[in-house]
Amino acid sequence: MNKINFYLLEYAYSYILRHKNKNIFIVTVFTLLVALLATLFFVTSSLRYELKERIANQSDIIIQNYKAGMPAAIDVSVLDKLLEIEGVTAGKLEVQGKYYFRPKESTFYLLGVDAFEMQDDPVVAKLLEQYELSDSEMLVSKNVQDIMNQAYYKEYFNFIKPDGSLHKVSIKASFDVGERVELKNLIIMSKDTLREIFGYSADEGSDIALSVANKNELEFISSKIRLLLPNAKVTSKDDLLLEYEKLFDYDSGVFLSLFVIALFTFFIIIYDKANGLSSEEKREIGILKAIGWCVEDVLHAKFYEATLLSFFSFTLGLGIAFVYVFVFKAPLLGAIFTHENMLEIHNFQLNIHIELSYILLIFLLSVPVYIAATLIPSWRVATLDADEVMR
Amino acid sequence: MSLSKLLFLFFILITNLFAYPNYSDALKSKKIYPMGKKIFQKKCSKLNVNAFKSYEALLDSIKETKECGNLKSSYQEALALYLWDVQREAKVERKYPDLNVSQKEKCPICGMFLYKYPRWVSMIEYQDGKKLYFDGMKDLFTYYFKHKEGIKNIYTRAYYTQETIDAEDAYYVIGSDVYGPMGHELIGFKNEKSAKQFLFDHRGKTIVRFDNVTAAMVHKLDE
Numbered sequence: 001m002n003k004i005n006f007y008l009l010e011y012a013y014s015y016i017l018r019h020k021n022k023n024i025f026i027v028t029v030f031t032l033l034v035a036l037l038a039t040l041f042f043v044t045s046s047l048r049y050e051l052k053e054r055i056a057n058q059s060d061i062i063i064q065n066y067k068a069g070m071p072a073a074i075d076v077s078v079l080d081k082l083l084e085i086e087g088v089t090a091g092k093l094e095v096q097g098k099y100y101f102r103p104k105e106s107t108f109y110l111l112g113v114d115a116f117e118m119q120d121d122p123v124v125a126k127l128l129e130q131y132e133l134s135d136s137e138m139l140v141s142k143n144v145q146d147i148m149n150q151a152y153y154k155e156y157f158n159f160i161k162p163d164g165s166l167h168k169v170s171i172k173a174s175f176d177v178g179e180r181v182e183l184k185n186l187i188i189m190s191k192d193t194l195r196e197i198f199g200y201s202a203d204e205g206s207d208i209a210l211s212v213a214n215k216n217e218l219e220f221i222s223s224k225i226r227l228l229l230p231n232a233k234v235t236s237k238d239d240l241l242l243e244y245e246k247l248f249d250y251d252s253g254v255f256l257s258l259f260v261i262a263l264f265t266f267f268i269i270i271y272d273k274a275n276g277l278s279s280e281e282k283r284e285i286g287i288l289k290a291i292g293w294c295v296e297d298v299l300h301a302k303f304y305e306a307t308l309l310s311f312f313s314f315t316l317g318l319g320i321a322f323v324y325v326f327v328f329k330a331p332l333l334g335a336i337f338t339h340e341n342m343l344e345i346h347n348f349q350l351n352i353h354i355e356l357s358y359i360l361l362i363f364l365l366s367v368p369v370y371i372a373a374t375l376i377p378s379w380r381v382a383t384l385d386a387d388e389v390m391r
Numbered sequence: 392m393s394l395s396k397l398l399f400l401f402f403i404l405i406t407n408l409f410a411y412p413n414y415s416d417a418l419k420s421k422k423i424y425p426m427g428k429k430i431f432q433k434k435c436s437k438l439n440v441n442a443f444k445s446y447e448a449l450l451d452s453i454k455e456t457k458e459c460g461n462l463k464s465s466y467q468e469a470l471a472l473y474l475w476d477v478q479r480e481a482k483v484e485r486k487y488p489d490l491n492v493s494q495k496e497k498c499p500i501c502g503m504f505l506y507k508y509p510r511w512v513s514m515i516e517y518q519d520g521k522k523l524y525f526d527g528m529k530d531l532f533t534y535y536f537k538h539k540e541g542i543k544n545i546y547t548r549a550y551y552t553q554e555t556i557d558a559e560d561a562y563y564v565i566g567s568d569v570y571g572p573m574g575h576e577l578i579g580f581k582n583e584k585s586a587k588q589f590l591f592d593h594r595g596k597t598i599v600r601f602d603n604v605t606a607a608m609v610h611k612l613d614e
Contacts, residue, residue, distance in 0.1 A: 086589070090421055224592075
């Protein structure tokens with residue numbers, strides 16, 4: 001096994017071509033299986049990555065006021081109270097929310113900013129370095145600009161306030177969000193302007209964001225705040241992660257059932273193959289032995305044959321899955337993971353992120369199993385005498 | 392005479408009380424000063440605080456001269472407070488090194504890799520430039536009691552804020568329900584208020600200063 005024996009390799013290759021129909025069937029099943037598994041892992045690993053990235057940009061603790069079971073405006077005096085807690089290193093009153101633009105059926109995400117406050121999000125921080133916003137100006141993402149353009153809003157946009165009157169804000173500039181798909185519909189403007197649009201009073205906001213330097217304290221501080229503000233909803237970064245994970249595990253469960261069925265099918269085929277060779281294959285081995293091949297040579301040739309087949313199918317399957325997920329955006333299977341409210345991934349613009357460990361897992365589940373299933377019955381036949389096999 | 396003096400004092404007290412806003416220290420250091428600093432850097436880095444005699448004069452000047460552009464009143468206040476409290480004091484902020492460790496660095500006492508527990512890294516700096524990193528104050532003390540000569544600085548992290556502080560000035564809480572990588576720890580704090588709050592929250596037993604820590608005390612933590 002030190003060197004590749006090219007004669008045997010050639011023999012294996014021509015063997016595959018000789019049994020074309022049978023091998024095409026195996027390659028098809030094998031490729032489909034690998035493609036299905038790889039799709040699953042590509043989708044989950046890039047989604048998981050996406051989640052992690054998003055949570056990394058979140059504030060450590062978010063506090064929302066609840067009224068009648070609905071999120072309501074929160075007062076700035078609450079923030080002053082919370083900053084007294086040891087371990088909270090910074091905090092700010094956030095003014096943010098969604099704005100539904102009915103003519104184009106799209107939802108904008110409006111974020112109020114204060115140029116003199118700390119910005120958690122690097123994209124927002126960079127934009128504020130670049131532009132100085134007055135109270136009648138806003139920055140819009142490229143996508144929002146396109147939507148506004150379609151409605152013939154080129155230089156300004158009229159927001160409808162809760163009382164039905166209009167509030168005009170001019171578009172200062174547009175920005176590109178790059179890989180941050182979740183910021184696709186972002187609009188940035190000053191907090192006071194946004195308060196006007198949402199109908200908040202001067203010292204109200206939508207929620208309070210706190211940062212905690214020592215992540216060990218996150219849970220303790222959250223529970224402290226829960227005691228302090230019994231009506232508020234307190235979400236720490238850990239809670240958020242857990243919530244996402246829960247949802248995600250449910251989806252993965254659906255996918256897992258697919259996975260199990262696929263694996264089961266594969267193993268049935270393998271079992272069938274391992275259970276015995278066709279008489280034709282047996283005769284071929286018999287002839288080989290009769291013309292002087294030893295057991296080792298036969299196994300070598302069979303090993304090459306199985307390796308060629310399985311590697312070819314494995315690569316093809318991976319390639320198909322890659323194109324399916326990242327080029328065609330996972331047309332049918334992706335729908336399993338589409339949760340409008342949670343992730344807002346409507347059209348699966350996933351950033352490519354592949355974990356090598358998963359690919360290794362698929363490899364180990366398929367290729368060695370197939371090779372073994374080819375070798376074992378051949379070995380059983382090859383150890384018999386040639387005349388016994390041919391008889 | 393004495394009555395007029397008293398009246399005068401009263402007057403001073405009253406005016407000062409009303410002029411200087413009454414915010415708590417936490418609020419000021421966590422919200423107002425960072426904001427004031429940002430305004431100062433962005434809008435009026437030329438303003439010289441030492442030219443003003445009182446906080447009021449400073450605030451009035453910011454309001455009237457418009458040197459810093461048209462600021463909202465809350466911004467004006469934040470700027471004035473930052474300048475008056477932080478800049479005027481001209482505290483030369485001592486520069487503390489970042490306690491960042493490489494992936495290879497190990498604790499000389501327990502031999503554990505330090506990069507896995509960045510929150511607990513503490514350091515002894517010797518006069519000959521040698522720097523030793525430990526995964527917590529307990530191990531640092533164990534080493535410190537045997538190698539006291541030639542020490543230049545000792546640093547640790549403040550538990551709540553995670554900033555580097557001088558270990559010799561810190562307050563330590565013993566016996567809390569918060570564990571470090573090596574079990575029970577001496578957990579360091581920048582000031583006594585934080586240490587007391589921690590003691591209360593996490594059921595600590597005592598607060599000790601650096602000089603009062605004894606070898607027996609450290610040894611007992613491992614039991």
